[in-house]
Structures are given as C-alpha cells and as structure tokens.
Amino acid sequence: MTNDLTKLTIAEARDRLRAGDVTSVELTEACLSAIDAADALNAFVHKTPEIALDRARAADERLQGREEAPAMCGIPIGIKDLFCTEGVPSQAASRILDGFRPEYESTVSRQLKDAGAVMLGKLNMDEFAMGSSNETSVYGDAVNPWRREGDATRLTPGGSSGGSASAVAADLCLGATGTDTGGSIRQPAAFTGITGIKPTYGRCSRWGIVAFASSLDQAGPMTRDVRDAAIMLQAMCGHDMKDSTSADLAVPDFEAALTGDIKGRKIGLPREYRMEGMPAEIEKLWADGAEMLRDAGAEVVDISLPHTKYALPAYYVIAPAEASSNLARYDGVRYGRRAKLAQGDGVVEMYEKTRAEGFGHEVQRRVMVGTYVLSAGFYDAYYNRARKVRTLIKRDFEQVFADGVDAILTPATPSAAFGLGEMSESDPVQMYLNDVFTVTVNLAGLPGISVPAGLDTQGLPLGLQLIGRPWEEAALLNGAYALERAAGFVSKPAKWW
C-alpha cells in the first residue's frame, strides 16, 4: 500500500485526499521512506522531513471535508535547489553558496506552499543550472532510475533539473519544480519518461529563483503526466509585482482545457529540426508522433523556421553573457563561501580565491565566455549579433503562428539518456548540442512541453516536444494531452536502487 501511494498522480492523490481516502501525512510518509531508500539516485540533496510532516498535517486540517481545498493541497513535491526556500539550504548546487539559508521564499515555491503542497526537500541539479547531465553539481551526479536493458551503466537523468526528473520518475515525489533556461525541464523530462513544461517567459515569477540567464529562465512543473503538469503549473504561475518581467495576465484553468480534442488544429513540423546524423529512432519517433496527432484529427503541415541553425550559437552567447553578470554577486563578501586568505591578501585576492574554489569548471567556463562576449571590442560581434539572431528566431515563430499553425512538434532531445561520464570528458560543445531542439523556445520566450512518447531500442524513454503560441499554455497542454493519450506511454523504470 505504502509503495502504491508514491505512484499516484497528483490528480489521483488530489481526488483521494478530498474524498478522505488517504491523508497527506500518509502520502508524505510514503514519499519520505521512498526517498530514504533512494540515496543511490542522489536526487534529494537536502531532505526536509520535519517541514514535510508539519505541512502534511496542516494540509490534512485544511482538507478535512473541504472539497474546495486547492488542488495541490497535501501533495508531496520536491523543489529544485535553485529555488530559495526560507530557512532551508538553497545553494543552486554550488560550493560558493555553502551554508546559505535564505530568509525568504521564492514566489513559485511560496505559491505552492500557500496552496498546501508539501515540500519533501531540495533536489539535485547542475551547478547554477548550467549543464545538461547533472554532472556539474557540487553534490555529485543525480542518477537516472532508468537503465539500458541488461546494462547496469549509470545513466544521466539529464540536466539541469536532473534531480527533479529522477525523483518524479522514481516515484519519490508526486511532482517537482524545475527551471528551464535552454531545455533544463524538457530534456531531463524526456530522459526519464516524464512530462515537463516550460511556460511562456513571464508566466511564472522569477523572484527568489537563483538567476542563471534572466531573459531566458522560467520555472515549470515536472510531473508524471500532462494533467498533473496542468494542475501544478496552475499553482505555480501568475503575476508577481516583485518580478518586472512577470506578465500581468489572467491565468486560465489549464486542467479544464484538457479535452483531448485537437480536431482541426494545425501542427507544424519544422524541416530545419531534421538534423544531419539524427538517430533513426528519433526520426521515427517524430514521424510516429505526427501520425498520432493526424489520427487525432489535427492537420499536420511542414513548416520552416529558417534561423534555427543559429539558435544554439546565439544561446551560448546570450546565456553566458547574462550569467557572467548575474554571478558577479557571489564574491565572498556577504553570504556563502569566502576563501581562506593569506597574510597580505586584499580584496582582489579574496574575489579570485573565493570564485576559483567556489565555482565549478562549467560555471567558470561560462562566466569567462560571458565576460569575453560583453567586453569592449567584442560586444557588437558577439552579444549584439546574438541579440539580432534572437529577434530573427522570434520572428520565424511569429511568422509560422501568423500562418495559422497552432503548435509545433519536434523531438525533445537528439538522443536518449547517455551514461554518466560519457560526455563529461568530451568537447563541451557536444554537451551543448543536447539543447539543440529546446533553446529556440527559450530564445523566443514560448511555451514548450516534453511528453514521453516511446522507448528506444535499448528500452530508454524518448520524448517529443510541442511548442505553443505565447500565453496559450492551455491549448498547448491539451495538444500534449492528445499526444499522451495516443502514445499511451506507461513504462516505468525497473527498480534497482
């Protein structure tokens, strides 16, 4: 029974909590024991069982015979370490934030808390959300619960929201928060056979989320299925006066939009996403997905997004540029780690030593790239040009939407999950290629969702991505819901941990 509870979807748990069939404390205890048994996955990096049980008890109070309790009330979830949580370590998986416990709660996690959601702990991630494999974390790698058939190789859950993906896929929590700057929700969701949505830029408040690249960062839910994504996103998003880039728009009822009816919807297949050397099974998955949507009554059309090939280079100029500035505050002066100084060391040595030992290699690489592209004499050639490319990419999408396309179907990733350590020694650009299908969405500020759609020949999950019109998450979720129903993906990783 206990184990079954952790396998519930948020929607199922909500209904049973409201019906009084189960208590939040029972759900929470089940998750806490699953977490304790899953240290091998290294998904949770700070467990908060006392907070969890306190909130679960409070949720049970609130639920007592009340049908109108919020949907997330009593639901045990995990929070990515990038979100500042009051009094709880929030380190963005970085050594430089050693010992940092914020005195404030991020807007997204506060909204979840206010809705009655139960925080089980903080989840592993790539350091400062910079990575696609969760290998840059100060806490060590998070591990994918999935394995290749007959192969015990430890696989990456993807990144940067690797801990979130691993925890949801391994039934350690019912849902988790993620953040997505270039694909950090959608890629790990695809690698672990779960659903992850990055909403339109400005839909979720960024207040209290440690910034990586401010013009690209968005929070979103990572859940077992599309309905759960709709329910959890509903609780996470909305206008926030504390974030100037947050949109002052009404939030529609996402779950109510899940009819599965996509008759007459126009789905575009961008020809530029057919990359050279793309594995045949990814190509097949994509074609199958298009077929499923067509069968469901959608009109599938070929479209062109001509500037796609410039997206990745532009992203790897803009994101590091913003990061180099956003991470300047980690200087050892006010909080987090300060390096031990030698006799006679001054402020410059304090900065240099603190940042040299506080930041990992990937973060240092991006800070240096970002500093370089913003420096005098290079600004126009790199940063300004990348901004122009970004405008063109945005225009590509606007054109396609203006032509009547409702959503765009692409693969979520160029491959299934790879082995931990397999890519870390190679050229970093190889790692960056993981984001090839997802970064365009961030550059254009659009909503994108990854839905599990099949298994590769080694038995690993693969995901498809749907990209929607700005602010039309409801329609996007409904499209994903139709795809999910058609794909009928029900596989779960075999428990080995």
Added chain:
Amino acid sequence: MLDLTYEPPKPKVIPGAKHDWELVIGLEVHAQVASKAKLFSGASTQFGAEPNSNVAFVDAAMPGMLPVINEVCVAQAVRTGLGLKAKINLTSAFDRKNYFYPDLPQGYQISQLYHPLVGEGEVLVDMGPGIARRVRIERIHMEQDAGKSIHDMDPNVTFVDLNRTGVALMEIVSRPDIRGPEEAAAYVGKLRQIMRYLGTCDGNMQNGNLRADVNVSVCRPGDYERYQETGDHSVLGTRCEIKNMNSMRFIQAAIDYEARRQIQILEGGGTVDQETRLYDPDRGETRSMRSKEEAHDYRYFPDPDLLPLEIEQDWVDDIAGALPELPDQKKARFVADYGMTEYDASVLTAEVENAAFFEEVARGRDGKLAANWVINELFGRLKKEDHSIAESPISAAQLGQIIELIQADAISGKIAKEVFEIAYTSGRDPAEIVETEGLKQVTDTGAIEAAVDEVIAANPAQVEKAQANPKLAGWFVGQVMKATGGKANPKAVNEIVQTKLGL
C-alpha cells in the same frame, strides 16, 4: 515672455609662458533623487541611519532578488528634465555597468547608457546682472548609487555600509559649454537651485547628495569658436576627468589646478593623457586615479531583469502642468512686477523659500520697499545668526506690518529699524510695539511748529548761520527730531524748518 536678456560671459583666459590658453569644461552632476524609497527597492533613503539598516534583500544582492522600478523616482527625473527644458524620452532602458567592488553588492550598477530617460536640454547660468552662460544638457539618466566602504575604522579590515546602495541618482551630463572655474561652480549652483525649486534633489553637497565629475581640457583662443562652427571636439584638447567633487570651492580649485597642469605639460612639448583624476583638497592638486592597464571594461549590456521603461505623454504632461515657477521666470517676474534690480531679484529668488517669504511681505505693499527690507534687514540679521528663513523669528506678516507703517508715514525708517529689532527679538507684533512704546510718528504740524519755534528761539546764533548758509538747516532738523524723541515726521520737520528760517 518674461525672459530677461543676457550677454554671455567672457571665457577665462590663462596666460601661459608662450601664449594664452582657454578652458573647456563639461560636467557630469550626480544628484540624489528626493524620494522616500530607493530606485529599485522599498528600503528607506534616510540619511544618517545606523549602518546597514536601510537595506532590502535586493540591495544586498541576495540570490534570486529582482529590481522593481520606483515610479516616484522616475517622476522626479522627468520633473528635473522638464525643469531643464529637456526632451523626455517616452521609452528608455536600463543597462548594467559591471565591475567588482565590495560596496557594489550586485557586481553591477543599474544605469542607463544606451537609452536615457531625458535627452537634450539647457540651463542658463547667471554670472552677474545681464550676463549668463547658456549651457546645453546632453542627457539625464537614472542610476543606482553604490554603498560606502569605510577603510579607516580598523587597520586590517574594510567595513561596508549598504544604506546608500541602490538610492536613485540622476546623472546630468552637460556639453563642454563651460568656460571657467567660476562658471563651473555657478553651473552646479544653478542646477542645485532649479532642483530645489522642483523638490527633486535637496542639493545637500556635504552629505554627498550632489556631486560632480568635472571634465577639463585647455585650448588656444579661437579653438572653441572653431568647435562651435564644426562640432569637432578634437580641437578642444585632451580632457581629464576629475571625479567625485562635492564642494563648489573644490570644483573651482581643482579646475584651476588641472588647467595649469595641462598647460604646463603642453607648453613643455608633452601631451595630456586622457585619464581619471582625483582632487586632493589638502594639497590642492589633482592626481591620477588609475593607469590605463587598470582601466575598467564595464561590459555594459541591457539589464534583462527590467523591461524597457515606457511612460505616457499624458503622464509627462501632467507633471509639466504641475511644475512650479522656476528661478529664471521668477527673477524676471520680480524685476517686472516689483521694479527691483536684477541683482535684488537674484538675491530674493536664490532659494524658493526666500522668494515665497518676500512675496508674502510684498503682497499689496510697496514691492521695492519690501525687497529692501527683506534683503538688507532680514537677510542681514538672519545671516549674522546663521539662521535660515524657516527659522526667522519674525514672520512675513509682521515684516509686512512694518512696511505698511512706513508706507503710511506712521513711522520713519529709523524708527522702523528699532521696531524691527524689538519684533525680531521679542516676537511681538510691530503695530502693537509702535502703539505701546509710543513710537508713532508726530505728523501734527502744530506740535512740530511749536518744537521748531522753541529750537529757533533758543539758538539765535545758529539761525543767523543757517540763513547765510542754507545747508546748515539740517542742524535744526536734527535738534527737532531729538526733542521729539525721533517721532516727528522728518519730511514735515524739514519743510517747517525751511519755512520758519525763511529759506
């Protein structure tokens, strides 16, 4: 229009060993916006609070904190722009200026490099009656102030106070239109005056609420005129920037020193390095702040945490409609309405509170007389005791009573000064003082005639002298005034003395 007409002042000329030199000066004035809260946070801007007590999470650059623009600060900058007859840009944007320093928690200052809120404007800098320099404003942008590093509290460590961090500043950038040290100081003074009229900056230089970076270069006579014709800056010479000046006196001294330093280099066959310098008031010299190798690359880029700042023309128009009368207009009006000199009008309009006090004194009374009394008696007295107009023990209404008593010939100017003194020290009403102390002027000609007769009768020798030399009639007037305790109307006494002496 009420505008007065002005001639431009002559540029300052410094004679060198070989030939004459002229100065070219441009200023970047940093004015702290008068606002309760900071530019991007709700923390207080109160001066002199406990260190690090006015600090919001965003001011301390805590992880995940975001800036939100304070509309009051934007309105103040727009108001300032309008006061400087400047173009208001309905779309502007914030940029990050990146550099590391412990009193800059974010590691960047949020400023406006590429798209400032306020564009071109101008300021008329008064240099004496009929003379003024028209200084063009290039732009005004908004930015955050930094905190304060305190190096002298402990020999080994530096303390940081973040109270000032994030306070809104307006950076007012002039064109190189200023031609001498006195003009530079007067320019800062005029900006200060305008902003105090507008209520957009308290102008307190001691507290650092108004500071200036001064750009100085030297050129040969005629070069500036060539620049004016062609717009070619290169003829103006290489400039040096003297940073962070917070006293009018130091601004003048620093410019003077810097100009002479540059002249010496140029006349010795050298070249001036474009660099940033600091003025050392103790030694009266400027010193290079950092070498080229240490020069910052600020890596400016648009702040992705803030959307472009969009304001509505209607909103700007509302602010424009509610602007107070500004110093130039007020001065011209005082000259026109009260018939006073431009000099007196300048004195009275220097501070908006003074001008308001004067107008209350002058309302419905003799303006010229009121101006004299406010400037000479009241200001003189206040200055002696180092009081501001707000601390004046005598109210505008009370001073007005004195003016009225003089106008009505009820008291003489001399008695009026006595009454003023009593009112100033006791707070009593002038009308009551005159009544109670019996200071009312004697205008009854019968009484005056009797007094004149008495003096004439008692001084036959003087009568004879006066009849021979009418200039000596004044002696009789003095005697009569003495005899009447100063209360006799001097004009009446004079007339009667003249008649009685047959002059």
